Amino acid sequence: MSDLQDLADSVIARAGADEGIEAYVARGVETEIRVYEGSIESLSSATSAGIGVRVLRENPDGAQVGFAWAGSLDGEAIDRALAEARQNATFASPDPMMALAVPDGVTPASIALRSLDVETMSTDDKVALALELEAMTRSSDPRIRQVDAADYGDHVTETAISSTTGIRGRSERSSAYLSVSALAGSGDDTQTGSGLSVARGPHGLDPSLASAQAIERSVRMLGATKAPSAKVTVVFDPRVTSTILSILGAALSGEAVVKGRSFFEGRLGEVVASSSVTLVDDPTVPEAFTASTIDGEGLACRRNLLIEGGTLNGFVYDSVAARRVGAVSTGSAVRSGYSGTPSAGCRALVLTPGTLSPEEICTLVGEDGIYIQSITGVHSGASPVSGDFSVGAEGLMIRGGQRAEPVREVTVASTLQRMLLGVVAIGADLTWLPGAAAGQTLAIGDFQLSGS
Amino acid sequence: MTRGGEMAEVFCEDRTSRSAVFDDGRVEELSSGQERGAGIRVISGDTTGFAHTADLSEGGLLAAARVAASVARSGGGGTQIAALEPRRAHGSNAVRLHDGVPMSEKLELLARADDAARSHAKEVSQVQASYAEGCRRFLVATTEGTYASDDQVRTRFNVVTIATGDSGLQTGFESVARTEGFELFDDVDVAEMARTAAARAVAKLGARPAPSGELPVVLAGGSGGVLFHEACGHGLEADHIVKDSSVYCGQLGQLVASPLVTLVDDGTVAGEWGAFAIDDEGRPAQRNVLIENGVLTEYMWDWLRARKEGRSSSGNGRRETYQHLPMVRMTNTFLLAGKDDPDEIVAQTPRGVYVAKLGGGQVNTATGDFVFGTTEAYLIEDGKITEPLRDANLIGNGPEVLRRIDAIADDFSMMPGTCGKDGQSVPVGCGQPTLRITGVTFGGTAS
Numbered sequence: 001m002s003d004l005q006d007l008a009d010s011v012i013a014r015a016g017a018d019e020g021i022e023a024y025v026a027r028g029v030e031t032e033i034r035v036y037e038g039s040i041e042s043l044s045s046a047t048s049a050g051i052g053v054r055v056l057r058e059n060p061d062g063a064q065v066g067f068a069w070a071g072s073l074d075g076e077a078i079d080r081a082l083a084e085a086r087q088n089a090t091f092a093s094p095d096p097m098m099a100l101a102v103p104d105g106v107t108p109a110s111i112a113l114r115s116l117d118v119e120t121m122s123t124d125d126k127v128a129l130a131l132e133l134e135a136m137t138r139s140s141d142p143r144i145r146q147v148d149a150a151d152y153g154d155h156v157t158e159t160a161i162s163s164t165t166g167i168r169g170r171s172e173r174s175s176a177y178l179s180v181s182a183l184a185g186s187g188d189d190t191q192t193g194s195g196l197s198v199a200r201g202p203h204g205l206d207p208s209l210a211s212a213q214a215i216e217r218s219v220r221m222l223g224a225t226k227a228p229s230a231k232v233t234v235v236f237d238p239r240v241t242s243t244i245l246s247i248l249g250a251a252l253s254g255e256a257v258v259k260g261r262s263f264f265e266g267r268l269g270e271v272v273a274s275s276s277v278t279l280v281d282d283p284t285v286p287e288a289f290t291a292s293t294i295d296g297e298g299l300a301c302r303r304n305l306l307i308e309g310g311t312l313n314g315f316v317y318d319s320v321a322a323r324r325v326g327a328v329s330t331g332s333a334v335r336s337g338y339s340g341t342p343s344a345g346c347r348a349l350v351l352t353p354g355t356l357s358p359e360e361i362c363t364l365v366g367e368d369g370i371y372i373q374s375i376t377g378v379h380s381g382a383s384p385v386s387g388d389f390s391v392g393a394e395g396l397m398i399r400g401g402q403r404a405e406p407v408r409e410v411t412v413a414s415t416l417q418r419m420l421l422g423v424v425a426i427g428a429d430l431t432w433l434p435g436a437a438a439g440q441t442l443a444i445g446d447f448q449l450s451g452s
Numbered sequence: 453m454t455r456g457g458e459m460a461e462v463f464c465e466d467r468t469s470r471s472a473v474f475d476d477g478r479v480e481e482l483s484s485g486q487e488r489g490a491g492i493r494v495i496s497g498d499t500t501g502f503a504h505t506a507d508l509s510e511g512g513l514l515a516a517a518r519v520a521a522s523v524a525r526s527g528g529g530g531t532q533i534a535a536l537e538p539r540r541a542h543g544s545n546a547v548r549l550h551d552g553v554p555m556s557e558k559l560e561l562l563a564r565a566d567d568a569a570r571s572h573a574k575e576v577s578q579v580q581a582s583y584a585e586g587c588r589r590f591l592v593a594t595t596e597g598t599y600a601s602d603d604q605v606r607t608r609f610n611v612v613t614i615a616t617g618d619s620g621l622q623t624g625f626e627s628v629a630r631t632e633g634f635e636l637f638d639d640v641d642v643a644e645m646a647r648t649a650a651a652r653a654v655a656k657l658g659a660r661p662a663p664s665g666e667l668p669v670v671l672a673g674g675s676g677g678v679l680f681h682e683a684c685g686h687g688l689e690a691d692h693i694v695k696d697s698s699v700y701c702g703q704l705g706q707l708v709a710s711p712l713v714t715l716v717d718d719g720t721v722a723g724e725w726g727a728f729a730i731d732d733e734g735r736p737a738q739r740n741v742l743i744e745n746g747v748l749t750e751y752m753w754d755w756l757r758a759r760k761e762g763r764s765s766s767g768n769g770r771r772e773t774y775q776h777l778p779m780v781r782m783t784n785t786f787l788l789a790g791k792d793d794p795d796e797i798v799a800q801t802p803r804g805v806y807v808a809k810l811g812g813g814q815v816n817t818a819t820g821d822f823v824f825g826t827t828e829a830y831l832i833e834d835g836k837i838t839e840p841l842r843d844a845n846l847i848g849n850g851p852e853v854l855r856r857i858d859a860i861a862d863d864f865s866m867m868p869g870t871c872g873k874d875g876q877s878v879p880v881g882c883g884q885p886t887l888r889i890t891g892v893t894f895g896g897t898a899s
Contacts, residue, residue: 036498036695039497039498039499040499040523041498041499041500042499042500042501042502042777043499043500043501043502043523044502044503044504044777045502045503045519046502046503046504046505046516046775047505048504048506048775049506050487065480065481065482066482066483067481067482067483067484068483068484068485069483069484069485069486070485070486070487071485071486071487071488071489071506072487072488072489072506077486080486081485081486084484088482088483088484089482091472091479091482091555091556091559092478092479092480092481092482093478093479093480095478095480146695146696146697148692148695148697148818183696183697183818190699190818190819191818191819192816192818192819226893229664229665259475259476259578260577260578260614260616260621261578261614261621262621263620263621339485341481341483376814376816376821376822376823376845376847377812377813377814377823377824377825377845377847379811379812379814379825380810380811380812380813380814380823380824380825380827380843380845381811381823381825381843381844381845381895383623383843385614385621385622385623386620386621386622386623386656386842386843387620388842388843388844390662390825390843390844390845390895390896390897391823391845391895392814392821392822392823392845392847392895394821408819408821409821409847409848409849409893410847410893410895411664411823411844411845411846411847411893411894411895412895413662413664413844413895413896413897414897415897448664448896448897448898449664450664450665450847450893450894450895450896451665451666451893452665452666452893
């Protein structure tokens with residue numbers, strides 16, 4: 001593979017006077033395998049590469065920025081992207097706060113995020129992992145009637161970024177996953193459950209873990225009915241907690257705050273959560289699947305303390321959002337591949353774990369509680385702007401401190417503001433998951449459950 | 453490829469896109485991009501091998517083909533000469549091509565929307581207006597003789613507003629998106645759109661918490677149509693049917709909805725967001741009646757699932773880009789209009805909720821449980837629309853909710869949406885007249 005950094009350098013070397021350029025180059029290799037009834041249903045294998053170019057035109061009243069991307073690294077595509085970015089910049093509003101990132105002296109964490117077995121393991125062995133996952137899920141429990149998807153996937157991504165302001169950075173990472181979706185029961189009582197195992201590379205995957213999750217989650221829902229509406233304490237499964245933390249992360253983006261799109265605006269230093277809540281965004285933790293050494297502008301990723309003991313301590317910033325509030329970047333620029341521009345966002349949120357196991361948390365809740373294994377409608381029902389929160393839910397009622405009968409087709413509602421203040425217990429079972437947040441069992445009081 | 457039952461397909465695509473975002477009072481982000489490549493699919497028995505490449509040279513294509521074919525190893529060697537049909541070339545659907553419109557004219561739309569939203573009410577504290585255009589040209593050829601191309605042009609305009617008051621922040625959203633060129637704006641007043649989005653955010657500042665529990669719901673015509681997309685659309689996709697993972701399996705010919713319900717999926721409705729000349733497997737778009745007077749009449753099919761059942765595709769094989777495998781997807785899915793008067797439906801609802809605008813939704817096809825969100829809703833009290841409500845999700849079970857539809861009005865309109873499935877997003881249309889559901893669970897916080 002030719003050097004991505006050299007390529008990025010060659011693009012920024014073409015900058016004219018009063019012009020700043022940032023080139024972000026990415027290359028990826030991925031494999032996706034789906035098996036069904038003991039055979040390969042589909043196998044996809046591909047490499048992809050692309051470049052995103054930002055051009056800044058410096059003017060007395062501020063810089064104008066333009067962006068263009070290409071899904072190819074051939075010379076013609078790069079020429080075109082640069083020309084388009086230059087052209088686009090001419091139409092942008094001059095903005096005194098617009099600037100490229102500048103090196104800040106922070107050294108990127110020395111962490112290994114690429115596992116070589118992604119590239120060295122044969123496709124046959126990867127297929128075998130998926131087949132093992134499917135067979136295990138189909139045969140381990142007679143109540144499983146169908147496995148509609150059993151997948152293996154992996155990818156390796158390499159990126160390099162260079163800018164005329166002196167940024168030079170590169171990163172690489174790999175990940176592999178097994179996921180399975182099981183259907184339990186028959187006829188009118190079908191229930192579903194999914195299982196997941198994630199690792200840096202295929203050798204870290206555990207088919208039996210993913211299989212057991214899918215079986216447990218689908219089988220325990222058999223016989224589920226709609227529960228009556230009630231005020232409840234909610235106990236979220238680690239996967240659900242991770243989803244909720246990701247939404248909170250959107251409200252903790254300094255860009256959302258400075259543009260008046262976050263309910264946290266103006267609340268720095270205030271108590272926003274129960275004193276048990278300490279929330280950190282730390283992409284330098286190698287266990288986080290979203291860990292990275294550098295951010296989307298090439299600055300070192302770092303640990304940022306967002307909520308400490310219930311008090312709002314800070315936000316995450318990219319260079320531009322930081323300039324708008326007179327702060328400096330927290331190394332938190334995120335971008336959606338080469339076709340996206342950087343913006344401020346969380347990458348690897350971690351809620352400091354407590355000391356209780358999931359069972360102890362259910363005991364603590366006692367009565368009038370619900371253990372929720374999955375939620376739906378997050379995009380339509382949970383807003384990082386207003387904080388309004390209303391999602392579909394399925395899980396188990398909590399009675400006498402134990403998980404009891406299954407319920408489905410209900411919603412739970414509150415607001416993110418009230419939820420943070422209403423945290424009852426944080427589990428010790430910290431679980432690393434593919435999204436922008438880790439998760440653990442989390443109990444929160446004062447939810448409205450809507451059902452029959 | 454010498455064995456019977458094998459199929460190979462080459463899908464070449466060239467996409468260009470351009471977008472402009474007016475945010476925080478300035479033209480903040482102008483972006484344009486291009487990608488070009490080929491996806492190669494080789495099918496042997498029930499196994500699909502797939503590879504894609506951005507290298508469209510003969511060598512690049514052959515390398516990808518070898519990777520795709522390597523999965524179907526039992527297929528043996530040899531060469532098969534495919535007799536291609538004469539190429540069916542579909543020209544651009546656009547009347548006014550994007551490239552012929554000066555950038556200043558596009559930016560002018562954004563500035564106008566920003567100004568209209570901000571001057572609508574003093575509570576409007578932030579506005580983001582965005583314009584996006586896209587052109588997607590592709591050519592698909594298969595060893596079964598398919599040889600067809602299409603040139604799809606789409607245009608979209610969104611306005612997102614924030615209103616600030618004593619109760620905090622609220623959002624308003626309005627969007628227009630059509631499979632058209634710049635002529636879209638001949639019929640669309642972006643200032644009006646912006647005022648609608650602004651009014652939505654402002655109304656919710658004074659909104660009371662949404663109710664909790666089961667109650668009658670009136671959905672306004674064109675409020676989103678996401679109800680049918682989630683309540684039964686996904687469950688009628690044949691990939692779920694052939695794996696027995698849909699509540700609608702084995703229900704053909706049976707009553708699955710109120711007899712008032714006739715549901716259609718139609719990729720041929722010119723200009724709608726989910727419209728096209730041919731699907732991404734080269735099959736012409738067609739109109740498929742899925743539910744007729746409450747009776748399930750048809751599922752939706754792509755080539756692969758149709759072949760399994762010995763039938764033909766229904767023109768629902770779609771993929772996000774050349775980097776994705778095609779699968780069964782909806783196009784424009786809508787409920788046909790009924791006979792009732794929309795105002796009368798409200799007047800005859802003593803107590804319930806009137807949903808003027810829906811957000812997104814999600815479904816579990818195997819259980820039929822689905823949610824959909826509101827972004828503009830009001831209480832109905834004594835047959836009148838009264839106080840605004842904060843956003844919430846509604847939850848129901850597809851077959852149950854479809855049976856509880858007891859009134860359908862004679863109004864109708866379509867809305868654009870983006871449908872996500874298995875990690876792929878495609879543009880779809882959703883449509884519905886004003887209708888009433890006798891009971892569905894509203895997921896608010898007010899007990």
